[in-house]
Amino acid sequence: MDNTRVLVTGGSGFLGSHLCERLLNDGCEVLCVDNFFTGRRSNISHLLTHPRFELMRHDVTFPLYVEVDQIYNLACPASPVHYQHDPVQTTKTSVHGAINMLGLAKRLRAKILQASTSEVYGDPDIHPQPEGYWGHVNPIGPRSCYDEGKRCAETLFFDYFRQHRLRIKVVRIFNTYGPRMHPNDGRVVSNFIVQALSGQPITIYGDGSQTRSFCYVDDLIEALVRMMNTGDDFTGPVNVGNPDEYSMLQLAREIIRLTGSRSEIVFKQLPTDDPKQRQPDIALAREKLGWQASTSLQDGLEKTIGYFAERIESLNQTPNAIN
Template sequence: MTQSRILVTGGAGFIGSHLCERLLADRAEVLCVDNYYTGRRQNIAHLGRLPGFETLRHDVTLPLYVETDQIYNLACPASPVHYQFDPVQTLKTSVHGAINMLGLAKRTRARIFQASTSEVYGDPIVHPQPESYWGNVNPLGTRACYDEGKRAAETLFFDYHRQHRVAIKVARIFNTYGPRMHPNDGRVVSNFIVQALRGEPITLYGDGAQTRSFCYVSDLVDAIVRLMATPDEICGPINLGNPAEFSIRQLAELVIATTGSRSAIVLRPLPPDDPRQRQPDIALARSLLGWQPKVALADGLAETIAYFRHCLGVPAARVALRA
């Protein structure tokens, strides 16, 4: 049986590296493409000695000419710290990257997956968010380079599907966490863990009443692979995330308890356009993929904290010494 040739853009990133690992375990040949803007070589270093794994440094805003059976398009900075640093390039990555990868899929007749985001819903006025909801996005704000870029990419995917019959799969990914998160990405889970392990104050924006839903990375990757294996008529978009809803303050308190830190919680003003609520309606994922998350937040946080302890060189005995 011929091995599938699979291209993963953003493959050295947090989610991308876990996806590459899963695909290799499923005996595929994997080409990991990354420009290392936010992706890190250390995320995929352990994969380099495995048969069937190859890496290519490349920016998806430029055309790519390879042969492939499937494409997973994950390339784009996904945290506000990174995507707001160069917003024009962020928008180019979403839009030009989608055009280039869709063109490649058209030429090779490859099935292509788009990692879209819950940010397409903006600051939602419908709760929880079903795929039928069109969102509430500020097109002029500091988050728009990412929000609108991903919305435009979805448009491109469905237009290529209708006009060129490209086989597409579109997933709207909600907050995901786990090992290999970048310690300086500004996301709430990594921020809280790093601050707690260093004994620094936990920075909580707003009053902490805003809510999020947190999906462990292994659950997400399982859902992505299941979606890619569905029949062609299932295109999405499909919400992928954990519907268990927590306030940001609850998360901070759980991180403090799990790390054993004595860090205090300090309040800061809420950033512009920060969503007040975020919770996926995953009825479609349950019915079409037979999928729902398995890893509880407490269990996933324990694994993620252990990873950050190792990265930061902070043994349990030294937690909160500066608190």
């Protein structure tokens, strides 16, 4: 992969920054593009002096004219707090962003990977979710800007593949966690950890029986890179996630144990259209990528807790002031 020129949209975000770091370690030239709506410069500050790293502030809803060999399209707010803040812009980021990046890939004949999501399955009535499942999605609910935006992006990718023979890769990412998560993004792992470290009540929405499957970020990045480097005959979509399933109550209790917190658990009303179950069927990832998650929940949580503990201490502020 030496000297491969790679564009990462959303490159200063949680996943994007880890991907940029991995690609540099693999010998690539990396162009990180971000409008910093949810991405943070601090996530990639340690890369700014790297001779093969370049940062460009740009919104993917506008065309981009650069020269690259590969494109990882990760640009889109991915947590409910952020994608519901400006739902119209969220949909435009998924749809217009996909159109612009696909147009760029078409001009360059570059290989392009779409970071899709398990949210394309909605609130599933099949468990675990295989790639052949079409989903159970509310097209007009408060989460639709993200769910349907990502579904439409997948449609565009496959239409470009069929109509223009574009070299596409589509990955459906399930819940991922790790260092550089935004502490105020409303995702369950970061929420629980910040609350536990600060001694605040841990808030569970619903009765805590709803389940998620948590994949550590390093495992996820490995899958993205493997997917990009598969042959042109394999487009996906392919599920990437850790099939080990935990209830929200189990996760909260594990984080309390690992942090030594005395936080109590409180229950609040479940948000509209919140999925009751989420677990990937990763048989295809095992077959095509030779991949499965290798980081245990305890090991991943310990690394993530250490990251948030350092940030809270260094900023000497309340968790809500972290940005």
